[in-house]
Amino acid sequence: MTKKIGFLSFGHWQDAPGSRTRSAADALHQTIELAEAAEELGVDGAYVRVHHFERQLASPFPLLSAIAARTRRIEIGTGVIDMRYENPLYMAEEAAATDLIAGGRLQLGVSRGSPEIALNGAESFGYRPGDGRTAADLARAKTELFLAAIDGAAVATTDPQRAGVRAGLAIQPQAPGLRERIWWGSGTRGTAVWAAEQGMNLQSSTLLSEDTGEPFDRLQAEQIRAYRAAWAEHEHGRRPRISVSRSVLPVTSELDRRYFGTRGEGDQVGLLEGVRARFGRTYVGEPDAIAAELAADEAVREADTVLFTVPNQLGVEYNARILETITRHVAPAIGWAPATAAASSELTM
Incomplete structure (x- = not known):
């Protein structure tokens, strides 16, 4: 199996000494430029984190549409959108429009979201779980409605006085195939199983909100295997995709x-929101040494897509050089080949 690779940008900006990304405008424009540079290097995906109330990227669809308009091949995606903050039907319209602009390249990661600086931030957007429900319940319910909407389900009805009949209405536009390119960002084995049941691809988080004492890569590999087993029990009619992220x-x-x-x-390892959690390691060192370590990483071996986080505040030129080093010296060791080379290999099999 030939792996795909992508970069994952947190989109930080700060007007501080040493930062080359001093404003929101810098973060947005530089992300577009880095996606262009990554496409030229043969990288398969350009992904962005989404965080509210922080100096990071928060509005993914205008940014992804701009990347789509400036590129031709590279996948564009998120890792992840916090569904607690979203209006599922409006988001379905935005996602479909972005995917049509991109020509079917959108790979949309969604989830319950990660720990944040805001106290009950989604409530400021007008959303709260309701009595007896949790934030995770809210995110899952919104996700289910979003999935139905992009799948063409009727989510409203016509006005009989205007249309003459009562009939179901789907959101418009519709983007063919988008439903199969939705990913769930999972931090536990249980949520990975739920994602498989819903027919979503898996983005295994760099933060696992459970800890068994096993090294991060083994715990993550267990999560992936649980996901695959659950997927096999359902008739989704396709092979799922699975990604992991690494700081390299x-x-x-x-x-x-x-x-x-x-x-x-x-x-x-530490306590996060009262739960013992495990964070993945950072790989620093000579490229060949990192390549050997990643080749031995159990979860990297299980996944078909690896996203490399980038220190975006160091600027486009610096991060493009990091990606070039990864494509030349690191990614081949884990089973990646540039898109053109991979295509030629498949034709000769």
């Missing part, structure tokens, strides 16, 4: 050493 900072220059040092960090 290859050191090839003295500037890299000043920024990152020469050694990465191991797994981190």
Whole structure:
């Protein structure tokens, strides 16, 4: 299986010494430029994180549409949209329009969301779970309505006085195939199983909100295998896609050493919202050493797509160089080949 790779940008901006991304405008324009550079390098995907009330990217659809208009091949996506904040039907319209602009390249990651700076932030947008329901319940219910809407289900009815009959209405526009390109960002084995039951692809989080004492990659691989087993029990009619994210900072220059040092960090374990959680490690070092470590990573071996997080505040040129190093020295070791090379390989099989 030839793997796909992509970059994942958190889209931070800060008017601070050393930052090359000082404003929201910088973050948006530079993300578009980095997607163009990544496409030229043969990278398969350009993904963005979505966070509200922080100096990060928060409005994915205008940004993804702009990337789509400036590129031709690269997949565009999110990792992830917090569904607690969304109007599912309006989001379905936005997603369909973006996918049509992109020519079917949208890979949309959604989820319950991650810990955030805002206290009950979704309530400021007008959404609360209701009595006896949790934030996770709210996110799942909205996701189910969103999935039905992009699948063409009737979500409203005509006015008989104007239409002459009462009939169901689907959202417009519709984007063929979009339903199969929705991903659920999962932080536990249980939510991975739920994603499989719903027929969504899996984005396994860099933060797992459970800890068994196993190393992060093994725990994540267990999650992926649980997802695959649940998928096999349902008739979805296709093979699912599964992605994992890794923080990879290859050191090839003295500037890299000043920024990152020469050694990465191991797994981190701690309490998050009262739950013991495990965070994935950061890979720092010589490209060949990182390649060997990733090739031995159990979850990387299980996944078909690997997203590499980028330090976006260091600017487009610096991050494009990181991606070039990854494509030349790291990604081939985990089973990736540039799109043209992969296509030629498949034709000769």
